Amino acid sequence: MAKSTTPGTAAVRQRGVTMKDVAKHAGVSRTAVSFVLSNRENASISEETRTRINDAVQELGYRPNAGARALASQRSDWYGIVTEIVTAPFAVDIIKGAQDQAWLDRRFLLIAPSDQADAVGPNQGLEDAAIEKLLEQRVEGLLYAATFHRGVRVPETANEVPTVLINCFDADGKLPSIVPDERGGGRVAVERLLQAGHQRIGVINLDPVIPAAVGRLEGAREALSTAGLELDPELVVSGYATADGGYDAACRILDRYPPKDRPTALFCLNDRMAMGAYDAIKERGLTIPGDIAVIGFDNQELIAAYLRPKLTTVALPFEKMGALGVQTLAALTAGQPILADQQLVDCPLLERSSV
Amino acid sequence: MAKSTTPGTAAVRQRGVTMKDVAKHAGVSRTAVSFVLSNRENASISEETRTRINDAVQELGYRPNAGARALASQRSDWYGIVTEIVTAPFAVDIIKGAQDQAWLDRRFLLIAPSDQADAVGPNQGLEDAAIEKLLEQRVEGLLYAATFHRGVRVPETANEVPTVLINCFDADGKLPSIVPDERGGGRVAVERLLQAGHQRIGVINLDPVIPAAVGRLEGAREALSTAGLELDPELVVSGYATADGGYDAACRILDRYPPKDRPTALFCLNDRMAMGAYDAIKERGLTIPGDIAVIGFDNQELIAAYLRPKLTTVALPFEKMGALGVQTLAALTAGQPILADQQLVDCPLLERSSV
DNA sequence: CTCGCTTGGTAACGCGCGTTACCAACTCCG
DNA sequence: CGGAGTTGGTAACGCGCGTTACCAAGCGAG
Numbered sequence: 001m002a003k004s005t006t007p008g009t010a011a012v013r014q015r016g017v018t019m020k021d022v023a024k025h026a027g028v029s030r031t032a033v034s035f036v037l038s039n040r041e042n043a044s045i046s047e048e049t050r051t052r053i054n055d056a057v058q059e060l061g062y063r064p065n066a067g068a069r070a071l072a073s074q075r076s077d078w079y080g081i082v083t084e085i086v087t088a089p090f091a092v093d094i095i096k097g098a099q100d101q102a103w104l105d106r107r108f109l110l111i112a113p114s115d116q117a118d119a120v121g122p123n124q125g126l127e128d129a130a131i132e133k134l135l136e137q138r139v140e141g142l143l144y145a146a147t148f149h150r151g152v153r154v155p156e157t158a159n160e161v162p163t164v165l166i167n168c169f170d171a172d173g174k175l176p177s178i179v180p181d182e183r184g185g186g187r188v189a190v191e192r193l194l195q196a197g198h199q200r201i202g203v204i205n206l207d208p209v210i211p212a213a214v215g216r217l218e219g220a221r222e223a224l225s226t227a228g229l230e231l232d233p234e235l236v237v238s239g240y241a242t243a244d245g246g247y248d249a250a251c252r253i254l255d256r257y258p259p260k261d262r263p264t265a266l267f268c269l270n271d272r273m274a275m276g277a278y279d280a281i282k283e284r285g286l287t288i289p290g291d292i293a294v295i296g297f298d299n300q301e302l303i304a305a306y307l308r309p310k311l312t313t314v315a316l317p318f319e320k321m322g323a324l325g326v327q328t329l330a331a332l333t334a335g336q337p338i339l340a341d342q343q344l345v346d347c348p349l350l351e352r353s354s355v
Numbered sequence: 356m357a358k359s360t361t362p363g364t365a366a367v368r369q370r371g372v373t374m375k376d377v378a379k380h381a382g383v384s385r386t387a388v389s390f391v392l393s394n395r396e397n398a399s400i401s402e403e404t405r406t407r408i409n410d411a412v413q414e415l416g417y418r419p420n421a422g423a424r425a426l427a428s429q430r431s432d433w434y435g436i437v438t439e440i441v442t443a444p445f446a447v448d449i450i451k452g453a454q455d456q457a458w459l460d461r462r463f464l465l466i467a468p469s470d471q472a473d474a475v476g477p478n479q480g481l482e483d484a485a486i487e488k489l490l491e492q493r494v495e496g497l498l499y500a501a502t503f504h505r506g507v508r509v510p511e512t513a514n515e516v517p518t519v520l521i522n523c524f525d526a527d528g529k530l531p532s533i534v535p536d537e538r539g540g541g542r543v544a545v546e547r548l549l550q551a552g553h554q555r556i557g558v559i560n561l562d563p564v565i566p567a568a569v570g571r572l573e574g575a576r577e578a579l580s581t582a583g584l585e586l587d588p589e590l591v592v593s594g595y596a597t598a599d600g601g602y603d604a605a606c607r608i609l610d611r612y613p614p615k616d617r618p619t620a621l622f623c624l625n626d627r628m629a630m631g632a633y634d635a636i637k638e639r640g641l642t643i644p645g646d647i648a649v650i651g652f653d654n655q656e657l658i659a660a661y662l663r664p665k666l667t668t669v670a671l672p673f674e675k676m677g678a679l680g681v682q683t684l685a686a687l688t689a690g691q692p693i694l695a696d697q698q699l700v701d702c703p704l705l706e707r708s709s710v
Numbered sequence: 711c712t713c714g715c716t717t718g719g720t721a722a723c724g725c726g727c728g729t730t731a732c733c734a735a736c737t738c739c740g
Numbered sequence: 741c742g743g744a745g746t747t748g749g750t751a752a753c754g755c756g757c758g759t760t761a762c763c764a765a766g767c768g769a770g
Binding site for chain 2: 067086092095242
């Protein structure tokens, strides 16, 4: 094999500089090298040899072998995250948040796919296999993240290592979890509408059984009751969680009343439905927010930030949940007690131009 | 520490079953265990002891230690991907495609963040650090992926290992890359419009210097000239690559002509601009696709699939590029020659309802 | 019987590193 | 001057596994 270093071909060999090479180059023992590289407190290495070793590291371009280190030290500095987000990237910011936090903690995040989404799908095995693979890598903790807030059942194997659920909770109630504060989000949304002077507020609801719908609606009810109002059941309509569903629901609610009785604001329980509601409103010659204010939920950037007018909405704190997941895991692996079995994370209001 | 196996706490210990344990349990040597587990051809292990060993593996719940294996065998089965996609997840399907393919090849994908996006950003160091970390894990190959098609400069260190660029190309022209066939995409889009009978086609252009704009426009020109038509420069307007930009551009193009001279179709060079164009069209009381057909580019699901009517668009083959990246890497690490320095991947037309 | 060959294994080394035990040479103090 | 403590290191083991020697028993052929 030629010595050429043609980039991008297998001819480029790993340099393979080991601690032994460094030691020889610096004229010391391998142990000494290990000591200075790991910055041991009670090392007792003279300043002079210390710099000599560091120089050798530089000159040879030594790079520690993480695998060997993990083997010897019995800790890998890895967390694993298994998630269907890889497959359905709606909540990809969870990964981002986790990744960033892990990076800060000088840890690596091993990302493995799952497909729990379709319950007992065709390749249910994938998830178990993924966890198995992660454990083979000797991850020190496991994150389990879902694309939408719901109860899940985590495979048994996950119990071998500290595990934290993100954007979902353990149906068996044994594992700690981190979920959005849907109720608080619903409350803040309706408070915003009330503050803008709206009293008659229509709600475009999701499938009423999912945790998101339950929580957000409850929050809405709370906000209204604090203002001395009640949620008129007639003003709550459900639909498919799509733009079409939102369009249909908005049409129903808008056409049901004469203009003066019409709600002056719509709280759409997700942004996709808000997108459909926009069409229904514009189609009727009404303006946003002039005639009807709209507030969404989820803060799907691609929708909320590009609708015209831009959609005021409540954000799902994906990134924060991811980061908190890693922090919680760090606490667990360090043997610290967890703060709470289920941590709620705020859903902040994002003001744009539709209210 | 109590023996309780409270899940999710540090009390749960790694089981730590090693090959030695398996060997003892099966009454054989560790070597024998290693042989059957790695399915050696010329093993010469009797069928009987083979099953005895397998049983022991089952009973003890033995799980190989990937790190130790990597250390001994001098191969990690890992690829690294460094990408700003973690930060700006527009092209997250690249990761998905790569991950799936890697999974098929029984390899792991180590995902590390980058922020090349902002040229010489505040933490330019992040990228180098990320690559460094990946090399410490002894990845066998490197993928480098961008959120949008452009030239990049990859840090030197990446040369120590086979490297493939995805959705970007090496500004120095040394590394193999995989990019979308923008020109083919532009052609197929305009062909679709021509086929629907449109002759007067407006183009809403991106920033004219980026590769995507150049390629797509060239493709459009090709399609027209094949049909004996020419691209009227007056019908090409540029704008910011946002919904607002698309709205403005569409307004300009629509208001410039009397109805009979107006283009009957708009080719928007990305979906966000198409989203804005929708508004401009509807605002003028025109229907899609009745009065004006619209075709987009990128296939951003959240936009294209939820616009009303659903947007016909050309898809960027993110997933395929990711998969192809891993395949190319596999070929490189196996010492096979690469197929081509720059591989183009088809951008397929996605028919929906706006043409 | 003996030589050579197959079958069914095992002992032992090394991968790169963390860590513990130990050791020689210098102080310092009485 | 002798012993205790400090400074500046080193030898050697083990982490879990792949792999290469090597070896004993059985067996057929000459």
